[in-house]
Amino acid sequence: MGLFLNGDGCPRVIAAAKRGPLAPLVWAMRNRAEKHAGQPGLFGKGERSDWWHIVSDYLTETAMIHAISPTAALATWLRDTTLGIVRRSEADWVGPAFRDHQADPPVGHLETAHLTWSCAIVLDLAGDVFSGPERDEVIACLRQRGMVLCRRWLERCSSLNNWHAVLNAGVGVAAAVLDDPDAMDMAGRGLAIEADSFQPDGSYGESLQYAGYAAYAMMLCREALIRRDVGRAPPPDSERLAGWMRWCVHSHFYCKGLAGWDAQPRPRAANFNDSAAIFHPSGDLLLYVAARHRTTHPVEAGLARWMFDRVYSAAPNRGTFDAGSFGFRNIYGFLTPLFLPDAADPITPEQAGLAALASFGNGDTVARDGWGGRTILATHGGGEPLHTLNHQHADLNSFILVHNTERLLVDPGHSCYRGLVHEMIETRTITHNTCTFDYRPAARDGIPEHWLHPRTLDQSRGGGHRRIVDGQPGPLLDRKARRLIAAESGPVRVIGSEAGATYPWPIERFARFWILAGPHVLFIVDHIVAAEPVTTTWSWLFNNRDGELELKMVPPDRLVARRGDAGMKLFMMAPARQRQPVAAFVHDHYRPQPIAEGGHGENSQGSGMLVRWTETDSKTSRVAVIAIAVDDYGIISQWHLRSEGSDAILESPGGAERWALRVGESCDSLSISEQIGKKSWRVSRQGDGWCLE
16 A cells, blocks of 8 residues: 555545635646656656756655656656666765765765655556566665765764754665655654754754754654654654744745746745745645644644745746755645645634734744734844754844845855855845944064954854764754843833854853834944954845845945835944945845856845945944834935934924934933934843843
8 A cells, every 4th residue: 555645545635626715726736747758768858957956846746746746757757767866876865966975885965865764755656567577776876875875974963953863764765665664763763863853942053944954854854753753753843843844934924926937936034044035844844833723722723824825825836846846946736735734724913813923943034013013133143052054154143134125134044055156145244234343453572463454353253063872962053142021011122132252252141132213213232342443344245136226325324225115224323334235145045056147046246235334433332223114115205314412313204203212321211203203122131131111
């Protein structure tokens, strides 16, 4: 009996595919499968990825369509393509040239796991396409090559990260299809360990994108084990999975067209660290939550269905469909027909009662003026000790600012790991919306003056992996930053983060507070302390990925930026020198191989515009205020900054709103008031923390 379409599974899927929400999705999958079958091998026109990175998407969805509605063309393509992969060299199973081909004996990589579970799923869903000897050949390859290579990685490189989840899934899916008890037990132990790679609240220390990649692999492995023998898989950590769903929903900004792609709407997300700006979770994974957790976590199940409908059902054949299972451009896949008939009804964030501000253990905090509102502020700062730590940028106390469905201040995203842009530019502090410091050591006896060169102080990116020791996750990891406050009251949202310890000496403190006041006003307060004088540089990365940014510099202390129907006016209130914009990079998503500048997904120089202010004097302590107004394209020109005594006041057109900020001595308190409505708030220290009253 089959594993993924066992019992009454096939008749139920066939019935559901004829009408209702599943019908257009299955038809789109069928059209893609027939397109695959119309050409020899994996590649046709339009693929932009290496064959390793499309195997899982193409093979598994074609196998599912063959199981539902078999044709001779599908059978021939599945047989020939799968056997072609099985018969490739061991080096090909190890992975592309950029993987480690020096290990003796050879060790598997991410690509190995994808090949392994893909061939296993074809064997399960479409095993009838093979003759007896051919079937034995596939089984032998899975046992003696795919599973062996994956197990070697798990045994030698026991780091708790997305790789562990993926390699473990390679073992677990194949073991379940082949009914291998020992290998299933190993995969079950791996799943139990991997649950602790997520924060207790469901967020993840690597990035939003890699959380989705790890969670997809864990879901696939668990689903295979449960379908073979429910006792082989540990119970899912439902609380963390539910929390992951909430983190994804809060991190989702909007869907709209993306210049340079097709005409379909695409999502945008809070893409801190190595994450795609167009991130959305795998459709199969969303429906897994919506179907498997509809009883235990009905709200999160409904949110998962809401997001699925938002990013998949609205455009069932939105391309591209290569490399989706690798997490580069996620798609819905072969499990969607199994899960959608049992999925919960959609629940919107408003219906779920999600707060307008949410903070997470990995350091992300997202604030809105309201669900369905106009402004989103996403910050990346201090959090809890991390359960995994990879794919980091030196970007603490950075943020993203969205208004009128336009990303104005952005995170750069990430490009190919095998390119200098990633290694030397987009991961650095200076390319994020945060601060760097220039330090010239003071003259000291016995030290030649020419040794006292100035140097720029960047943040550390955090180092090391969380190891698995004696079958258990090792100690948690610390990025040396902490959250000070994340609170809301009425229209005011306040976020605070301390990241001074992530910089080298002499930096002692870098506390940043964001105050979002209604849909139009953002105050930023930076409190910086150093043991010796340093000069601060503030960086602001603007979104120009389509060349549509209008940037007007107004020396010495202002700028106006416009995109679409969104405008932003920034006032720099610290004594600093405005510098001319620098052409920077803003990417849509990662690609595994270097490509020519301007290639699809990775954008060229000038896709971001980096604006900087540098202090005019070196200091050991300062409090700097930055005032930002956001509004419609034309109306933004009518926002003005006024100073009255110690107050910084942002005034709206016609004086309808007057938001005032006053910073207490030594930045020990912040007072916010809306002077027209005569309402006020206060942020102050309370013990080791801060509170909003």
